[in-house]
Amino acid sequence: MRAITLNQPGEFQWTELPVANEPGPGEALVRIRTVGICGTDLHAFKGRQPFFSYPRILGHELGVEVLRVGSGVTNVAEGDLCAVNPYLACGECISCRQGKTNCCICLKVLGVHTDGGMREEMVLPAAHLYPSTSLSLEELALIETLGIGCHAVNRSQARAGERALVIGAGPIGCTVMEFLRLRGVSFEVLDLSASRRDFVQKHMGPSRMHESAESVLDQTPELPTLVFDCTGNQKSMQSAFSYAGAGGKLIFVGLFVGDVTFHDPDPFHRRELTVFSSRNAVPDEHRFILQEVEGGRIQTKHWVSDLCPVGGMVERFPAWTDPSSGILKAVVDWR
Ligand SMILES: [Zn+2]
Ligand SMILES: [Zn+2]
Structure with a gap:
């Protein structure tokens, strides 16, 4: 063979x-x-x-x-x-x-x-x-790829009406967007690549697109309460702390080999942020995804x-x- x-x-x-x-x-x-x-x-x-x-x-x-x-x-x-x-x-x-x-x-x-x-x-x-x-x-x-986004969104316990930011619009970022959409969570997307932003704009239904950190931070103090980093990039992961609004959650979907550091008093403590890692997915999530794709709710x-x-x-x-x-x-x- x-x-x-x-x-x-x-x-x-x-x-x-x-x-x-x-x-x-x-x-x-x-x-x-x-x-x-x-x-x-x-x-x-x-x-x-x-x-x-x-x-x-x-x-x-x-x-x-x-x-x-x-x-x-x-x-x-x-x-x-x-x-x-x-x-x-x-x-x-x-x-x-x-x-x-x-x-x-x-x-x-x-x-x-x-x-x-x-x-x-x-x-x-x-x-x-x-x-x-x-x-x-x-x-x-x-199905397996979709599991990554499904698990990350489940970890975040995102609720309908919340506002999310997805950083990184590659395949993994797109899977996160699919499950936010299913939960009725509006999401903004930050990606430096124009072709990836085009794809998201055309297929994923974002509420807003950002091509730079400044564009995200312009919205202070009304920042999103859910921030998903799907880049696996150290600089992006560290910056992600400052994109989350007070009481918000930060979910690291991508990973990199090294240390992520953040300034404790601000933004972490002042905003009482919660940080999650997200790894792989569980079988119940795979079965749910299969149903959603079969039902045409995920394309x-x-x-x-x-x-x-x-x-x-x-x-x-x-x-x-x-x-x-x-x-x-x-x-x-x-x-
Ligand atoms: Zn994979
Ligand atoms: Zn075991």
Whole structure:
């Protein structure tokens, strides 16, 4: 069976793997049909992903087809098309016992900590498959990405009528906007890139666009009470404290390797801010997302700006790491 392995930063290689095993109890053998490419993959390619080891088979945003199921599997059957929960949690640690499998202390994410889906077939725990009879394979591959925004908005407990600011209008920022919109929260967006601002303006329904910090701060003292930083940029994350209004919440969706510092008395204490981190998503959120996409309340068709046949991926990949390429989301087509 063929696979694409990232040998080291900047170097993909087609490799030959043994044929996938037959599925054991509770497992399913699946054929990979689509693989979404996200920031994690791009950082791994560039050698900037923290705690990442090479060689690694990438691929955690998957649309798959069930080929065979093992004993005891009832949630999926041969021929089903499914989205995949790529977060393999232990089920026993302190975070898993609280239902927070998203931050399991021994979490293994497919394509990050363990080999992922850039291969023809693989065996997965059937409980990690979410079948859908109506979604396209591209839509299925985007369920995991949407989970990031869904979880971040759930963390914030955003309420209808509140005002939010989303910093960073890449794919993750757009997922946050989708779930704010579903909750009836109006949102402003700050992004330095004109092409990303155009995308948001056209597709996401922002209440206002900002191209600079000054433009956000002009609104003082009536600042937004919810600020989502989706940049993973140290400067942006530190500035984000000053964008949140009194009593507000700051949610770090993106992350970077290093320290985030802030001035305690102002803005943090004076405004009594609350700071959240947000990591991955939980299965209930994935199921909710599937329902919302199936019901047409979330539309992701226009997100995929590059659907690339797998044969062309190795050549195309470097272009996806270039923010000026104007590509919001690339999906690799393994059909
Ligand atoms: Zn991802
Ligand atoms: Zn655990």
